[in-house]
Amino acid sequence: MNNKKWIPTLLAGVMTLGLLSGCAGGGNTSSGGNGASTLDNSGAATNTPSASEPIKLTMWGGVPPESGPQAVVDVWNAENPDIQVEYVRFVNDDDGNLKLDTAMLTDQGVDIYVNYTLSQTEKRVEAGVALDLSEFGDYDIDDKMGPDAALWKIDDKYYGVPTKKNAFFVALNKDMLDEAGLEVPKSWTWDEARDYAKQLTADGRYGLIQHLEPFYDPMDSVLEKDGYAKADGSSNLDHPLIQKWLETLNAMMTEDASTPPLGEQMSTQLPVDTSFLGGQAAMLNIGEWLIRSSNNLTDFPRDFKIAFAPVPRLADAEADFITRGGLGDLVSINAKSPHKDAAWAFVKWYADGGMAPMAAGGRLPASKDVDKQVALDSLLGDQADTYDLESLEYVLYEDTTPTYVRSASQQVIDLRTQEYEKYFLGGQTIEKTIENMVARHNELLK
Amino acid sequence: MKGNWMKKQQLLGYVFIAPNMIGVLLFFIIPAMFSFVLMFTDYRFMNPNVSFVGLDNFTRLFKDEVFYVSLGNTLIFLLSVPISILLAFVVAVALNKSVYMKKMLRALYFMPYITSGVAIAFVWMLLFQPKMGPINGFLRAIGIDNPPGWLSTMETSMIAIDIIWIWFMLGYNMIIYLAALQEISSELLEASKIDGAKWWQTIRSIIWPLVSPTTFLLLITGLIMTIKTFGIIQAITQGGPGNSTTILSLFVYKNAFRYYEMGYASAISWVLFFIILVITMIQWAGQKRWVHY
Numbered sequence: 142m143n144n145k146k147w148i149p150t151l152l153a154g155v156m157t158l159g160l161l162s163g164c165a166g167g168g169n170t171s172s173g174g175n176g177a178s179t180l181d182n183s184g185a186a187t188n189t190p191s192a193s194e195p196i197k198l199t200m201w202g203g204v205p206p207e208s209g210p211q212a213v214v215d216v217w218n219a220e221n222p223d224i225q226v227e228y229v230r231f232v233n234d235d236d237g238n239l240k241l242d243t244a245m246l247t248d249q250g251v252d253i254y255v256n257y258t259l260s261q262t263e264k265r266v267e268a269g270v271a272l273d274l275s276e277f278g279d280y281d282i283d284d285k286m287g288p289d290a291a292l293w294k295i296d297d298k299y300y301g302v303p304t305k306k307n308a309f310f311v312a313l314n315k316d317m318l319d320e321a322g323l324e325v326p327k328s329w330t331w332d333e334a335r336d337y338a339k340q341l342t343a344d345g346r347y348g349l350i351q352h353l354e355p356f357y358d359p360m361d362s363v364l365e366k367d368g369y370a371k372a373d374g375s376s377n378l379d380h381p382l383i384q385k386w387l388e389t390l391n392a393m394m395t396e397d398a399s400t401p402p403l404g405e406q407m408s409t410q411l412p413v414d415t416s417f418l419g420g421q422a423a424m425l426n427i428g429e430w431l432i433r434s435s436n437n438l439t440d441f442p443r444d445f446k447i448a449f450a451p452v453p454r455l456a457d458a459e460a461d462f463i464t465r466g467g468l469g470d471l472v473s474i475n476a477k478s479p480h481k482d483a484a485w486a487f488v489k490w491y492a493d494g495g496m497a498p499m500a501a502g503g504r505l506p507a508s509k510d511v512d513k514q515v516a517l518d519s520l521l522g523d524q525a526d527t528y529d530l531e532s533l534e535y536v537l538y539e540d541t542t543p544t545y546v547r548s549a550s551q552q553v554i555d556l557r558t559q560e561y562e563k564y565f566l567g568g569q570t571i572e573k574t575i576e577n578m579v580a581r582h583n584e585l586l587k
Numbered sequence: 588m589k590g591n592w593m594k595k596q597q598l599l600g601y602v603f604i605a606p607n608m609i610g611v612l613l614f615f616i617i618p619a620m621f622s623f624v625l626m627f628t629d630y631r632f633m634n635p636n637v638s639f640v641g642l643d644n645f646t647r648l649f650k651d652e653v654f655y656v657s658l659g660n661t662l663i664f665l666l667s668v669p670i671s672i673l674l675a676f677v678v679a680v681a682l683n684k685s686v687y688m689k690k691m692l693r694a695l696y697f698m699p700y701i702t703s704g705v706a707i708a709f710v711w712m713l714l715f716q717p718k719m720g721p722i723n724g725f726l727r728a729i730g731i732d733n734p735p736g737w738l739s740t741m742e743t744s745m746i747a748i749d750i751i752w753i754w755f756m757l758g759y760n761m762i763i764y765l766a767a768l769q770e771i772s773s774e775l776l777e778a779s780k781i782d783g784a785k786w787w788q789t790i791r792s793i794i795w796p797l798v799s800p801t802t803f804l805l806l807i808t809g810l811i812m813t814i815k816t817f818g819i820i821q822a823i824t825q826g827g828p829g830n831s832t833t834i835l836s837l838f839v840y841k842n843a844f845r846y847y848e849m850g851y852a853s854a855i856s857w858v859l860f861f862i863i864l865v866i867t868m869i870q871w872a873g874q875k876r877w878v879h880y
Contacts, residue, residue: 235845242633264847268633404828408739409716552846559653563829568741581652 196483198226200253201241203233208433209499217487217495224483226253233257245270245475252478253488256301256471259548263295265473271300272474272481280489286507289467292546301473304492306505307546308429309355309452309465310536315529316445317341317423325532326450327540331359331389334424334453338399341423348399350413351426353406357557358465358547359386359455365545366463369553369582376582378557379575382455387564387571394565403565418443426452429503436501436524448529449536459542466544468507505537513538556581626854632847644854654855656830657838660745661814661862664834667749667756668809672802674753675760680790682761683768693765697758708822711751712738738824741831748820748832752813760805767801768794799878807870814863835859 204210206228214226229251231237238261245251246268256262256271265271274282275298282290282299293303311334313325321340326333338348363382371377393400414434417425418441425431434441454462472491474484487495493510500506500519517537521528557578564574626644630637648654678696682689699707714722715737726734737747771794779789795802817837820826826833826841833841839859843852 239844246633264633268635402739404736404739405717407828408712408737408824550846555841555845559827559830562827563741566739566741566828568829568831577652584650 195222196224196480198224198252198478198480198484198487199229199250200226200255200487201229201231201244201251202255203231203237203257204255204499204502204504206230208502209496209504212498213491213496216498217490221486224480224487226487242268242270245477248477251475252480252484254473254475256473257469259293259295259546260550262293262300262471262473266295266300270475270477272476272478274299274301274474274485277485285492285509286468287509289544290507292467292544293471301471302488302492303468303471304496304507305468305470305499306429306507306537307466307469307544308505308537309358310428311349311450311452312417312425312427312431312435313448313450313532314417314420314423314445315448317420318448325448325529326453327535328451328459328542329453330457331386331453331455335389335393335397335399338393338424339397342397342399345421347401347416347422348397349393349424349426350401350406350416350422352413352428355426355428355452355465357554357561358452360557361465361545361547361549362452362463363455365548366461369549370586374586376579376586378578378582383578384571384575386455387561387574391565391571403562407562415441420445424450429505432503432520433501435527436522438524438527443527446527446529449532451536451540451542463543463545464540465547466542467546469546470504550585552585553582556585622853622856625850626857628850630850632843632849634847637850640850644851645858647851648854648858653830653833653838654835657833657835660830660832661834661836663745664749664752665810665813667752668806668813670749671753671756672760672805672809675757675805676764676795676798676802678757679761679764679768680794683765693761696761699755700758704819705822707751707755708819711747712823715747739828741829744824744828744831748823751819751823752816755819756809756813760809763801763805764798767798771797796879800880803870803874803878807867810866810870811863814859814866835862 200210200214202210210228210230214228218225231241241251241254242265243249245254245265256265262271274280280302282302286303290299290303293299293301315325318325318341323337323340326337329337334349341348360383363380363386364377367380368377390400394402413422413425413427414431416422417427417431418435420443435443435447452464454464456462472488474481474488478484492506493508494506496504496506497511497515497519500516501522503520505516505520517534518525560569560574560578560581563569563577564571569577627639627641628637629640629643682693682696686692714720717723717734717736717739720737722737723734735743735746738744775793775797776789779793784792815836817834817840820832820834820837821840824832826837835855836859839852839856842848842855
């Protein structure tokens with residue numbers, strides 16, 4: 142008799158254990174091998190008929206895992222036991238992109254990847270490794286991301302979702318500006334910027350320093366608007382505003398000594414954010430990634446407020462100016478991936494706020510589903526009161542200057558860089574510089 | 588019977604060299620042949636459309652201004668090889684005699700050769716820093732008011748690279764010379780001493796000719812290695828400022844892996860190959876005049 146009573150109790154015990162282990166399997170990233178994981182399906186996945194093994198996706202991105210991506214995939218993996226995403230970092234330089242391209246061409250299991258420039262994306266579309274997203278009808282990129290998203294269209298199609306709001310600006314040391322009695326500009330020309338820099342230059346302090354990434358953006362601002370080539374197909378690098386940019390900066394380096402000479406900056410690889418945050422420069426031409434350092438008061442102690450100004454323009458009239466900005470971080474799906482639907486589910490989730498942990502590293506979500514205030518809060522963290530919030534919001538959200546995304550090919554960028562380096566280092570005259578740029582560009586345009 | 592044994596022996600020989608040969612075949616000979624075909628195409632990595640363009644890549648190359656600049660830079664870079672060899676010879680002769688802390692000095696000279704290229708690049712960039720770097724600090728201290736800008740100017744950047752490269756190769760060249768110096772029989776040196784030769788006469792007429800096969804070896808391998816190097820320049824200047832430190836091998840690398848122009852890059856690398864070949868052949872022809880076995 143005793144025996145018979147024990148049997149149901151034992152069965153109940155076994156079942157409870159089974160359920161428990163099922164839940165555990167769902168919560169963990171591994172060992173979901175007992176079928177119970179399907180119970181946790183939160184509806185994101187669409188194609189998991191036999192869910193005994195979770196789908197494994199690999200996402201390649203250029204951001205170090207600890208600056209957000211790991212947190213992003215951890216959240217996703219916890220919520221979606223049947224689609225497990227692994228993040229692989231590639232360094233976003235020539236070698237890193239080559240590694241990604243090779244991995245995709247040789248089917249090394251890249252499912253999702255992030256493009257950082259339009260010219261790289263074009264190469265990947267050509268190679269057939271970027272999935273045309275119009276095959277999914279359930280997500281309106283234009284509506285979600287706003288009009289800037291269209292800059293990423295190739296042949297009028299989306300081959301990825303632009304997820305990040307780009308922000309390029311001049312960061313200002315508010316205390317130094319106040320001291321000199323200068324306003325925070327909301328729109329300014331390079332002549333005015335030069336004037337500011339001159340007034341702000343002091344002993345052991347530059348008026349303006351520039352990060353080398355957006356350094357040559359003024360040229361692209363002109364050429365993206367008026368065309369890299371003229372109507373007759375020849376190079377437009379002899380545009381008068383290009384000469385103006387070269388001469389203005391050169392005068393700032395040599396006559397005014399209000400910005401570091403380029404040769405010196407390159408050979409020392411001057412860490413511009415360190416100089417600016419350390420008070421050795423009053424203005425810094427940079428982008429949103431400054432926030433990564435400026436939020437870190439332990440390594441970069443400062444006691445001044447940072448204000449923000451839009452990037453200065455070369456053209457006289459405001460109406461003739463477009464500025465670099467728009468959206469970035471184009472998340473694409475490998476057209477050869479066997480798990481396109483699962484990858485798409487992840488990409489949508491990522492774009493609609495799943496990427497939030499990346500904001501601490503300066504990456505603001507572009508989707509309209511993400512609340513502006515929430516995004517700003519996660520961007521600035523506890524340090525919000527060390528920034529001039531009004532000017533920050535102006536630069537990020539209110540400035541209505543039309544924008545562009547850098548589209549010039551690497552060859553054009555490099556030949557320009559080589560020639561203007563020669564000029565800024567005193568190796569050739571302005572006439573020769575423009576002549577060389579035009580000649581070399583024409584050679585490529587043929 | 589005997590022929591059969593020979594055949595077996597030969598077969599065994601092939602089996603022994605097979606692992607190496609397969610490696611060379613797969614990773615060197617086949618890719619090299621492949622690039623020979625590629626140089627007649629407009630192949631761009633990632634682009635599936637490839638067509639034969641004949642000699643277009645070469646006409647483009649011979650019109651490319653950067654090609655001539657990098658050719659000139661390559662020649663300046665190659666100058667570092669004989670200089671490094673001469674310095675290594677001097678150091679080796681000095682360290683071969685009784686010098687204090689001989690072993691430690693040898694180790695010190697050899698250190699650069701086993702140090703990671705990135706570390707070398709970083710340290711030299713600091714040393715060459717025009718305003719605060721120790722090299723210019725020293726030059727100012729001894730009374731030079733306007734020391735060179737080293738890596739930061741177009742005129743001096745290639746010289747700065749040469750200095751780094753000389754320093755880098757010195758240790759290796761020195762070790763090889765030390766081995767060669769051990770081979771010189773002491774009878775010859777003693778005989779010259781008895782005949783009343785001064786120390787520099789001994790070096791010039793006995794030591795230098797006797798180590799000439801080593802010098803020849805170092806010259807050939809050094810030039811080949813140097814003409815192929817680009818990693819250290821990529822780490823320090825990426826070919827800049829302007830293109831004042833772009834050498835041919837870096838030019839190939841940039842075209843292939845930065846611009847994905849594989850066809851064009853293949854053409855340049857074959858031109859590079861012929862340059863190495865010609866230099867090496869000239870040396871072989873010239874060796875009879877000064878190399879004594």
